[in-house]
Amino acid sequence: MIVERVYIAQNIGFTVYTFGKGAPRVLIVAGLHGDEVVGVATARILIDKLKNMTIRGTVKIIPIANELGLYIGSRANPIDGKDLNRVFPGNENGTVSERLAAKIWSLALESDYIIDLHGCGELCIPHILTLFISSDKSADLAKLIPIEYVVGSQAIRGQLFVEAAYVGKHAVLIEIPGTRSFRWSIAEDIAMRLLSFLASIGIVKRQSMEIKQKLFKGYVSIVSNYEGLLRRCVEPGAEVEQGMSIAEVEGEKIVAPVSGFVVMVTESKFVRIGDSIARIATEPLQ
Ligand SMILES: [Zn+2]
Missing domain, CATH: 2.40.50.100 (RNA polymerase II/Efflux pump adaptor protein, barrel-sandwich hybrid domain)
Structure with missing residues (x-):
């Protein structure tokens, strides 16, 4: 495992955990919204599990994309007030959020699969958002992640997974129950489902879960x-x-x-x- 800090300004940036090398390449991002700690927890559990596994291919994980937002419990970045998941593909010369997005975007462009983890509140069922439900790479990726509900998104531009899907990547967003408050068992469960996805594309060795999905x-x-x-x-x-x-x-x-x-x-x-x-x-x- 390689741990790297990526900076856009002094003390402002994020940490990237890299496991393995070569294809296929997976990027998992959490904490674009600073108040959705459940995604951060899921990413951290996955990091802990991958540490002890043999990896064939590459998994990069950014567990906290919007560190300043996380520290103050805010969805947006507190410096520019922007929603980091509305400014992709970003701008290297732009505001703090736009610069962070540009750095994350360059990692997304190097990846084949992009999974963005979010929190959808206490009263929510886990679901995957795809660009289109039936016929694109985003939908194909959703089929490999054993989460029951798969829903076509409203494709609001500027979101990491939407922009990535539009440039031809396999990209989805996963909504996980919880926000700053959540149950650890949920984060653990989603991390296991992500491991199952990694197994299904041959990155780790384990039994992949089979479930029947409901598509909307x-x-x-x-x-x-x-x-x-x-x-x-x-x-x-x-x-x-x-x-x-x-x-x-x-x-x-x-x-x-x-x-x-x-x-x-x-x-x-x-x-x-x-x-x-x-x-x-x-x-x-x-
Ligand atoms: Zn979110």
Whole structure:
């Protein structure tokens, strides 16, 4: 294992852990959002496991991409206020986030597979976001990672996995339940599933897990039109019909605009107008 510090300015940068050499090449990134510590924990568990394994190919892991955000518990970078996962492919002469993105992007360009780890809140089921659900390298990579729910993303530009998929890389984002607060068993479980993926492409030797995935063409984000105290009406993993109540805010019903599976619902008991309430995966493909 090689441990390297990459700097964009004095004391500002990130650490890269490299295992093995040659093809295939995998890049795993966590902590682009500083408040999603569950992804950081998953990456660290994976690093600890890989230390004791024989590696055929290359695995590079950046467990904390946005160190300053992590230190203060903020999604964005505290210096430029930018969301690091909205500025890819970055700019070497830009703001702090844009420079960090440019350094990470150069590692992504050297890689065949890019997996970006995020946290989706306490009330969430693990899911993989792909660029398109059926017919590209992003979808092919999702099939190799044994996580049950696979959802087509909204492909917002500037995200590491979206930009990487657009330049022809196998790239996905994994949403892991938790934020700064999370269960270690979840991080451990996702790390084991990532090991299974590494086994499936021959990088490590172990039995790869087989699961049946549920594919969804896309998802709908529900935001609150009201401000006030929120009572939740559904649990993550619930199947909902169009028109069913997802939550009530100050007695006003917030209903599902589509039928589908609730992959995420807010744990917040107080919301403001525009706050995210839930994410519903729609248009099942199987
Ligand atoms: Zn995130």
